[in-house]
Amino acid sequence: GVDDAARLPVYPYRDDGRLIWDAICTWVTSYVGLFYQTDAEILADSSLQRWAAEIVAFDGGRVSDFGDRGDGKILTVVYLVEALTAIVFTASAQHAAVNFPQKGIMSYSPAMPLAGYLPAEKVTSEMTKADYFQLLPPLEQSMSGLNLLVLLGSVYFNRLGDYANIELDSKALPFLKEFRQKLEQIEQDIDVRNQKRPDYSYLKPTQIPQSINI
DSSP, X not given: OTTOTTTOOOXXXXXXXXXXXXXXXXXXXXXHHTTOSSHHHHHHOHHHXXXXXXXXXXXXXXXXXXXXXXXXXXXXXXXXXXXXXXXXXXXXXXXXXXXXXXXXXXXXXXXXXXSOOSOGGGOSTTOOHHHHHHXXXXXXXXXXXXXXXXXXXXXXXXXXXXXXXXXXXXXXXXXXXXXXXXXXXXXXXXXXXXXSSSOOOTTSGGGSOSSOOO
């Protein structure tokens, strides 16, 4: 029910995520359209079909429901666009939304200790304050955790829409320009939204890496 704005009026991940999803979908649709105009062309592309088969294979990706019918076969242009949009969104925006908040949420070790350091049988309702402190991680372990969180939450190698190291087909460049312009507009829209809600910047396009960094 989180897609219902009447029931959940303030949900930045949903609202900003939809903007990013739509922008990616438009970009993917335009790019795919350069190479496939019909479903028959999809079916005839043996390399594409082998890729899809590998995704569901036991010795491959093991994504059991991939394909129009969930059998590792891509039958339509529509499905290919949906699949590629999901892949791009997951590796970029979805990962940013999950990865980068970690530092702010988890860096205070007593609130998010990740492990207990007292034997389980000693964790009872009769615990004292001293027992509680023994349950928490040692200082050295806490520092290691903090270092990891700072690293995970600080690395930005590139950003969504940045294909500097990839040679794209020249016919795709106008569509890429439109994609980048749309991302710039989304950035502005999120800045406006953040003035009227708790600040949420994890899905600002300039804060979304092109893919998983670490």
